[in-house]
Amino acid sequence: MSTYSQTHLEHLTAYMVAHLSGIVLDNKIDAWQENAQLMVSGENLGNGGFLMAQWQYNAVVSVEGFPHKAMDPRYLLASVACWISEFDPDRSEKGLVDPSVSVDVLDDGNVDVTIELELCEDIQMIPDSLGLIRYQGTQYRVQAVPIWTAQEAEITHEADR
Template sequence: MADAYTKTKLEHLTEYMVSHLKTGVLDNKIDAWQENAKLVISGEDRGNGGMVIAEWQYNAVISVEGFPHQLFDPRYLLASVACWLSEYDHDRASTELEDPSISVDVLDDGTADVSIEVELSEVIEMIPDPDGLITYQGQQYRVQTAPIYTAEEAEIINEANG
């Protein structure tokens, strides 16, 4: 049985923008896609058989056509992107991703096409699964976040030489 599909960061960001700007200003006017993607191979062991096999890095483009910038403050649009990045993309600094860039093409006195480009990076993890679709080094895996177990208790022993 296949695991449930987990949304990409780009899908989550786009849905976040639409749901938080509940004015209808983005209805049927927003589109999002990826450009210039690359796969950075890792193989980092996560313990318990799980591993990070790669990091998927890409430029996300979010395009809003006919944004009514005279009726709706465009800072709300930009704030929604900044809030999502701050709340859901915690590892941006460690992966050295650039800040978003924005381009605006004014169509007339009331509307503009807005393009927001954001560098995103997503870890691709695998865990052992005899029914998994991926064979790697003679073992079957499925793509899924590897569980990380955290100790709930610890005992420290200090043996003094005397």
């Protein structure tokens, strides 16, 4: 079962730091949310779980003092694009716009880069007698609802009978 350990924004930020070989240090990158919206659903996902809401927000990632002459800035942008492709592939289905980038020149070798993008996260719950949330008479915890996938199937044809 998958539990939530990080928001998309936390995961994106950690991904960028990890993939930019020490050029982007974790103390030079900051990230925050703006203009969040909670879209309530309550959709029954089976297995006793619910999609309670989608949490959509504008994410801002600020990289201070990016050494654009020491590292091609396309690496920074590619890290964001790779993360989106791998971990947020259904953006277009959710109507999320592509990221925007702004650059503020500090000196001949360093720039501050601000990347803004929309993110949308499901808030799912599963039954748990020790869970913190009571919904429709049952206790729940916030966790991704497990998806059961068939391991094998049998196909029959009426004419074969």
